[in-house]
Amino acid sequence: MDLFLQLLANGLVIGTFYALSALGLTLVFGLMRVVNFAHGELYVVGGLLGWAFTDLVGFNFFLTLAIVIFSLAVGGYLIDRLLMERVRGQGEEPTILLTIGLSIFLTNTALLVVGTAPQKVLSPFASKPLFLGPVVITQSRLVLVAISAALILAVHLLIQRTTLGRSMRATFQDSMAAQLSGIRTAHVYGFTFALGAALAGAAGMLLGSIYVAQATIGDVVSLKAFVVVILGGMGSFAGAIVGGLILGISEAFWGGYMSTGLVDAIGFGLVIAMLLVRPYGLFGKQAERA
Amino acid sequence: MIFERNCLLGMLAAALVAPLLLSNQYALHIGVLIMFSVMLATSFNLIVGYVGEFPLGHTAFLGVGAYTAALLSTRFNTPFHLAALAAPLVAALFGLIIGGITLRLRGPFFVIVTLCFAEVLRLIANNWIDLTNGPMGISGIVKPAWAIAGDVLQQKIAYYYVGLLLASVSLFVSYRFVYSNIGRAAVAVRENRLVAQSVGISPFHLGLVTFVLAAGIAGLAGGFYANYVSFVGPEVFGFSFMITMIIMVLAGGKGTLVGPVVGAIIVVLLEEYLRDFKELRFSIFGLIVMAVVLFLPRGIMGFIVRRHEIYVRGASTNA
Numbered sequence: 232m233d234l235f236l237q238l239l240a241n242g243l244v245i246g247t248f249y250a251l252s253a254l255g256l257t258l259v260f261g262l263m264r265v266v267n268f269a270h271g272e273l274y275v276v277g278g279l280l281g282w283a284f285t286d287l288v289g290f291n292f293f294l295t296l297a298i299v300i301f302s303l304a305v306g307g308y309l310i311d312r313l314l315m316e317r318v319r320g321q322g323e324e325p326t327i328l329l330t331i332g333l334s335i336f337l338t339n340t341a342l343l344v345v346g347t348a349p350q351k352v353l354s355p356f357a358s359k360p361l362f363l364g365p366v367v368i369t370q371s372r373l374v375l376v377a378i379s380a381a382l383i384l385a386v387h388l389l390i391q392r393t394t395l396g397r398s399m400r401a402t403f404q405d406s407m408a409a410q411l412s413g414i415r416t417a418h419v420y421g422f423t424f425a426l427g428a429a430l431a432g433a434a435g436m437l438l439g440s441i442y443v444a445q446a447t448i449g450d451v452v453s454l455k456a457f458v459v460v461i462l463g464g465m466g467s468f469a470g471a472i473v474g475g476l477i478l479g480i481s482e483a484f485w486g487g488y489m490s491t492g493l494v495d496a497i498g499f500g501l502v503i504a505m506l507l508v509r510p511y512g513l514f515g516k517q518a519e520r521a
Numbered sequence: 522m523i524f525e526r527n528c529l530l531g532m533l534a535a536a537l538v539a540p541l542l543l544s545n546q547y548a549l550h551i552g553v554l555i556m557f558s559v560m561l562a563t564s565f566n567l568i569v570g571y572v573g574e575f576p577l578g579h580t581a582f583l584g585v586g587a588y589t590a591a592l593l594s595t596r597f598n599t600p601f602h603l604a605a606l607a608a609p610l611v612a613a614l615f616g617l618i619i620g621g622i623t624l625r626l627r628g629p630f631f632v633i634v635t636l637c638f639a640e641v642l643r644l645i646a647n648n649w650i651d652l653t654n655g656p657m658g659i660s661g662i663v664k665p666a667w668a669i670a671g672d673v674l675q676q677k678i679a680y681y682y683v684g685l686l687l688a689s690v691s692l693f694v695s696y697r698f699v700y701s702n703i704g705r706a707a708v709a710v711r712e713n714r715l716v717a718q719s720v721g722i723s724p725f726h727l728g729l730v731t732f733v734l735a736a737g738i739a740g741l742a743g744g745f746y747a748n749y750v751s752f753v754g755p756e757v758f759g760f761s762f763m764i765t766m767i768i769m770v771l772a773g774g775k776g777t778l779v780g781p782v783v784g785a786i787i788v789v790l791l792e793e794y795l796r797d798f799k800e801l802r803f804s805i806f807g808l809i810v811m812a813v814v815l816f817l818p819r820g821i822m823g824f825i826v827r828r829h830e831i832y833v834r835g836a837s838t839n840a
Binding site: 260266314317318323324325327328329331332333334335336337338339340342343450454457458461465493495496499500502503506507 | 575577622625626628629630632633634636637638640641644645648760764767771801803804806807808809810811814815818
């Protein structure tokens, strides 16, 4: 029973992290219908920037987080305006290819600049274990779960309650009508992609303080984020959270009770099963378009 | 169609005489790589260019073919010609299963799920140590008699011509397929799914047939590769083969048969040429992919074919 509770707690913590790292992806897909295959690489860039500023330069953790979010947002805005805008309205394939090209470029450039060695973002939170009944959890993980929850909530409020969020939703629903009512849709697309990139970067830096920031993990992060997003339904916020928790918990239990070797295959198995039964995810809306 | 056939026949003639002019080991090694890449690109192009979906996990079939050939050769001492037959058959069987599941999905879902399958196969190859020897891979694949006869140069020439034979067979099958009723129906589905359905074409079954054929050709390429380098590891499922396939097909021009061949030749030569840049070349590849999508969406052959059509039309109106 104690093992069960411990595994459950681990699964919940890791699931929150998965949800955080998939948030940018689901946002960009839900609002822009763009599958960002460079998501994992933006995550990596965030983690590496976080490492560079906290470890090499010696900045404060939260200052660095602000810098990372800001620079990734600027980068994301530029990517959208310089690259994605040229293929907008040409269907899904060009954007998929464009982001694959971007991910190849980012991974290998990051490899050239920092090499393959795993780096760590310096964190102000102690990795001291806390004992909550039979469950052990480190302090830094608990703090990060809180930060993740706050970030998720903040983005939710941004989209639901602010003018920018409202114009994002309007653009997504009908860009022509949005344009007619005075929304500058080109900016809205740019800001949405910027938000997605900033979330990816923030996730990369936050998780880089617990795990590692490494140039080569982009593929794995992208794949896990895809798994989370498909489980929950592409574009759904609640879906990303539930998908993350499902993946985290099932991986924790599989690793705990069965074998650790194939633990990474669990997510893919879940996705394949899910797409056979409910192709639009748990929370996705059925949106078949001709 | 005739233009394309003439292009392919011209290339075949050039490829047949090429070893007479360039008989050194290095050039022939590159020739063998080109033959392997032509098979891969042709296979990938069948799905991208004719079904119109994007299988990001196409390395699954390359890997299955390579592992089939490697296991048959090391465990059962199967001779090369039987292993080279079994590799595409097993890969096609995987294509039937995976295609049957994934072709129900479209767009980004299809892309991601095919990727999931390749990733699962890679994890299995990495972890099922009894069968695949895990990350160490399978080495010591037995080469056939013709491949160990004579000096190194003769061996390379032998591999070159076997590669040329297999690549020609792949292209011939693809050619017959693309210009059959099935191929034309596939183009109809790609261009307008609803219209195709309304005239009685079933997109799913068409896609599946194409998928199985493409998987078989990728498996053939895998079997040939395994025998040539005499080693197979889990990285055959990896993303780097995928990247080269994408670039070959896109840069050459998807949806044409000549395009991927041209793309394969260019990419192999470019890869050798950029070898001096070491890691930088992958960054350059990333930039090339983006540039092709932005500036040359139909690839090199798409561009040439279009020019040719305009030229032919111009000539006929003048006459």
